[in-house]
Amino acid sequence: MTDRSEGPELYFRCHVFCCTNVRPEGHSKGSCSERGSVRLRNYMKARAKEFGLQGVRINSSGCLDRCEHGPTMVIYPDGVWYHYETREDVDEILETHVIQGRRVERLLLRSGG
């Protein structure tokens, strides 16, 4: 475990990475983008802007290597992972995790899972 009390001041207090990886059609693993992650990440970014959230960034990323749970996102520095499928999922993650600082239990990916 990293003890953040000895870490640097955070540039973003909440840094979200949504996998938007693309794989060739028919690939056995599929991909997060194939499951709607680009659209949902764009929605999340727009909603965060609407909320006027400071110190929050909603990034796209390459493959996060948990494709079987896709679409996936990870939120740092917390190191919390979510699966999401709908705009309602994204809203809940924004409102509950990003704004209120609590976990969205129903969407959590468990470590090693």
Place this chain on the structure above:
Amino acid sequence: MTDRSEGPELYFRCHVFCCTNVRPEGHSKGSCSERGSVRLRNYMKARAKEFGLQGVRINSSGCLDRCEHGPTMVIYPDGVWYHYETREDVDEILETHVIQGRRVERLLLRSGG
């Protein structure tokens, strides 16, 4: 500051995001990819594999919004940011930060900088 002692077990103990954002040629901000970040990120990924590092992931990401310092990367959960230009920079970040857990002072981006 987030206290990681109360956080979840980390899926990746060291999760690196290298900005590989592309902007149209001539854009006033330039972009990390224009400054070689794709090539350097690919090198970093290959080197991490050569080292056989466990629990480490070298991801690409969209724009990290610190373009003026590009190419940039951020390493979580530490929340430490680096500027890098060469393979030697990447090797030093891997060996000093990722493997030994110390900062590469000469390449650090300071918060707010």
